[in-house]
Amino acid sequence: MxxxxxxxxxxxxxxxxxxxxxxxxxxxxxxxxxxxxxxxxxxxxxxxxxxxxxxxxxxxxxxxxxxxxxxxxxxxxxxxxxxxxxxxxxxxxxxxxxxxxxxxxxxxxxxxxxxxxxxxxxxxxxxxxxxxxxxxxxxxxxxxxxxxxxxxxxxxxxxxxxxxxxxxxxxxxxxxxxxxxxxxxxxxxxxxxxxxxxxxxxxRSLKRKGAHDFAIPNDLAAIAGLVSDIEATLSREEVPDMVGAALGLALDELLTNTVSYGYPDNGWHEILVDLEVTPGCVDLTVRDDGRAFDPLQSPEPDLSGEIEDREVGGLGIHFVRTLADELSYARERGWNVLRLRKRFAPEAALDSSGG
CATH class of the missing domain: 3.60.40.10 (PPM-type phosphatase domain)
Structure with a gap:
């Protein structure tokens, strides 16, 4: 030149x-x-x-x-x-x-x-x-x-x-x-x-009873602590332990995929998780400003194939889909917003406590 x-x-x-x-x-x-x-x-x-x-x-x-x-x-x-x-x-x-x-x-x-x-x-x-x-x-x-x-x-x-x-x-x-x-x-x-x-x-509104907010940096080491905090919060809100554990596992999968693949700039970012518990229902919202990605568009994994041949993250997203009663995605103001709703029978809370 x-x-x-x-x-x-x-x-x-x-x-x-x-x-x-x-x-x-x-x-x-x-x-x-x-x-x-x-x-x-x-x-x-x-x-x-x-x-x-x-x-x-x-x-x-x-x-x-x-x-x-x-x-x-x-x-x-x-x-x-x-x-x-x-x-x-x-x-x-x-x-x-x-x-x-x-x-x-x-x-x-x-x-x-x-x-x-x-x-x-x-x-x-x-x-x-x-x-x-x-x-x-x-x-x-x-x-x-x-x-x-x-x-x-x-x-x-x-x-x-x-x-x-x-x-x-x-x-x-x-x-x-x-x-x-x-x-x-x-x-x-x-x-x-x-x-x-x-x-x-x-x-827009003062926080409602049963609403909780969490935040972590885009660091894999921070995920376990957040999941533990959310499972403890769900327990205090009298959500059955089995439901809380399943939601914790789903959240772990979602956050691991986001942190691992969502930030090509390698910069510092904050991921927000909102939790709202009402009688018989848990609403979980995960927000991140990583690259646009709609997990609902991911193809269903081939469960008959060898594990090493399956797409990275495919099983995790499949589990989230299976767990959720309602699941939606939107790109809002440069953020990925994934909303998950899980319903449970109120009497299950009594069964899990031995009542």
Whole structure:
């Protein structure tokens, strides 16, 4: 290849490196859920980098974060990346909000003395609607367009907004997410100007009795612990042990296939499992943002053939189909969503307990 045949990039290598670091700051897209909906946006301003984040803490508490570093280029992108990790680590400690902020600030200042930034975070318990938030610099925390003092109760249908790069949000923040949170966040981002970052969450409904949420990283080593937790939860909900064990085995098969084959990027991802128990019925929903894959389209395995000749994962999916009374798949907001329903006779619970 001659030098004259190479098409020059419009940006310098430093600019492309900074853009790639900024891309890696984008959080995992939040899935559609029965109890809440979330959306966020972040933009690159002149000489600044901004990001938002959303992830689950132990105890099924949702953590939200947003930050802006007032420096451009690779140096700014690296600082934003460091601040992102510091915020996640500090929130994971689950200490008081003021202490969380102090930890992140002091660690950042030790590495980048004199650098200014805006930072805000909030936690939300979807089971109760209770939230708490804190921040520094140019930021705002509000329910709709009404600024919050730092903690409160989020009513069903209202939106909790967290933003940096601005101290107040415009009138759009007061609107209900009639056309979805993505639409509302995009319009609010336009009104906030370049370089701002914001994230919002709305409660569709408070968690119902018998509803449980779990999350694990895409790590095979994490599956056994999750399955054990779900089987214990089913036992507490008085689901027969035989049904709980079968659901645990089905979940193990589904998660093993997802982790093993669903993530060609080899990056970090979170897999969500929702469980709802009602009299005589268990609903299990598995959500992952791996490559699109509908297990219901997989052909039935040839059970007469040799084991080594059978397709990988085929028997596991066959078992899930056999177990479920209802099974459905959808691709929602970039996530695979598999819903499984298993019915059981209420009197079986008495039989399994010896009554």
């Amino acid at each position: 001659t030098a004259s045949s190479v098409t020059p990039h419009a940006r310098t290598p430093d600019e492309r490196l900074a853009a790639e670091i900024a891309r890696l700051l984008r959080p995992q897209r939040f899935p559609s859920r029965r109890d809440l909906e979330l959306a966020g946006v972040a933009g690159e301003g002149a000489g600044a980098y901004a990001f938002y984040d959303a992830f689950w803490l132990p105890g099924r508490v949702l953590a939200l974060g947003a930050a802006q570093v007032r420096r451009g280029g690779t140096a700014g992108a690296l600082r934003a990346s460091a601040l992102h990790r510091l915020l996640r680590a500090a929130l994971a400690l689950q200490v008081e909000p003021a202490e969380t902020l102090d930890l992140a600030e002091s660690a950042y200042a030790a590495e980048f003395p004199g650098d200014d930034f805006d930072l805000a975070f909030a936690t939300l318990d979807p089971a109760t609607g209770r939230f708490a938030g804190f921040g520094r610099g140019h930021y705002c925390l509000s329910v709709g367009a009404q600024a919050s003092e730092g903690e409160g109760l989020l009513p069903e249908g209202s939106v909790l907004w967290l933003a940096v790069g601005a101290r107040t949000l415009g009138a759009v923040a007061a609107e209900a997410p009639e056309f979805g949170m993505d639409d509302l966040a995009a319009r609010l981002r336009e009104a906030s100007g370049p370089g701002a970052a914001l994230v919002g969450v709305t409660l």
